[in-house]
Amino acid sequence: MPEKKYDSGKVQIMNIEINEIKDKLHEINWDFTSSSATKGIHSIHPYPAKFIPEIPRTLLDTLPLPKGTAVLDPFCGSGTTLVEAQSKGYPTVGVDLNPIACLISTVKTNTLPSNFVDLAKECINKAEKNSNEINKEIPNINHWFKEDIQHAISVLVSEIDKVENEITRNGLRLALSSIIVRVSNQESDTRYAAIEKNVTKENVFSYFLVACQKLSQYLGRNLFKDKLSAQIINKSILEVTPSDIKRPIGMVITSPPYPNAYEYWLYHKYRMWWLGYNPNEVKTSEIGARAHYFKKNHQTIDDFILQMDIVMELLTKVVVSSGYICFVVGRSIIHGKHYDNSKIIEELALKHNLSIVAMIDRNIAKHRKSFNLSHAKIKKETLLVLQKI
Ligand SMILES: C[S@@+](CC[C@H](N)C(=O)[O-])C[C@H]1O[C@@H](n2cnc3c(N)ncnc32)[C@H](O)[C@@H]1O
Incomplete structure (x- = not known):
């Protein structure tokens, strides 16, 4: 008997499900104008360009997490995705180059003693x-x-x-x-x-x-009893290997650094010095840092494409089949030229055989501040929802 390659009934159900998910994603207003980004647990430490918690929260509410898997943020920053996933009872993994980001994420995903x-x-x-x-x-x-x-x-x-x-x-x-x-x-x-x-x-x-x-x-300990511990990796994502990530991943929700936008190392420079870290080492490996785009032999958009290609390669290895990869990414201006980074992620997704479930533009709130004034002119970013098939 010839081997049955696929179950057409199952494929049909999957298609109906994915179409429902697409409809839901498009019905949502992703601007979240009255966001609570600086309230509650998310207010304990400042962080530039952090997620408004509604973005990971709504993605976690809308997309099904495959059974037995964890949620990963490969650029976890202040741990917004990790906290939101943890509050739904999901295990989490976060990676960030910046030690202050990892300190914030570690503390936020743990419970402090009552004294x-x-x-x-x-x-x-x-x-x-x-x-x-x-x-x-x-x-x-x-x-x-x-x-x-x-x-x-x-x-x-x-x-x-x-x-x-x-x-x-x-x-x-x-x-x-x-x-x-x-x-x-x-x-x-x-x-x-x-x-x-x-x-x-x-x-x-x-x-x-x-x-x-x-x-x-x-x-405080009195608030949480059974918090699932998170794995936080303080390393450049470009050096992370699949064996570093200790859990199968069912969903990635992230917002990558992109060229010439924010300078995370500079923002935390003196925090790092005081806590015994070297900000210059962080600067060297920081993706998108302005310093790399305004020196002799400076980086170009091609360097960013290469870096995101390495990230996508890693994600396709650690994400289980039918798992989701969600990126929120904005535009860049490098030496006066505009680049739409969402197009770069889209092309890389196709290169790595990911299915594009949705690409939705959202308006960035006016109060987001940066050291880089040219960034203030950028008013939109894009949510990309990809699926490993
Ligand atoms: C847009 S922020 C993420 C903010 C996060 N979503 C939050 O809610 O706080 C991008 C992050 O990428 C990190 N980053 C930059 N270069 C990196 C690298 N080579 N490896 C890992 N993380 C990096 C920065 O330190 C920064 O925390």
């Missing part, structure tokens, strides 16, 4: 009594931090790093990271100029305590 605020107070007490000169090799430090502020931050870092429990230590490090720009001379998160600010050493401790109270409010 977290008391532990923070203990650190403050010890730090206030610590008069040691702490030598921090941070470039240009006196330009960005007053001397007494430098001392307060360094004694806090040194007390926090003595905390044995990793989850608590990460929570304390994140709380400190969240106040670094506020206690520095930097005008604001998106304005990179040194100005005179009325901040004192006492403010460092009081702001830190408030940040810890806020973390405890959203991540």
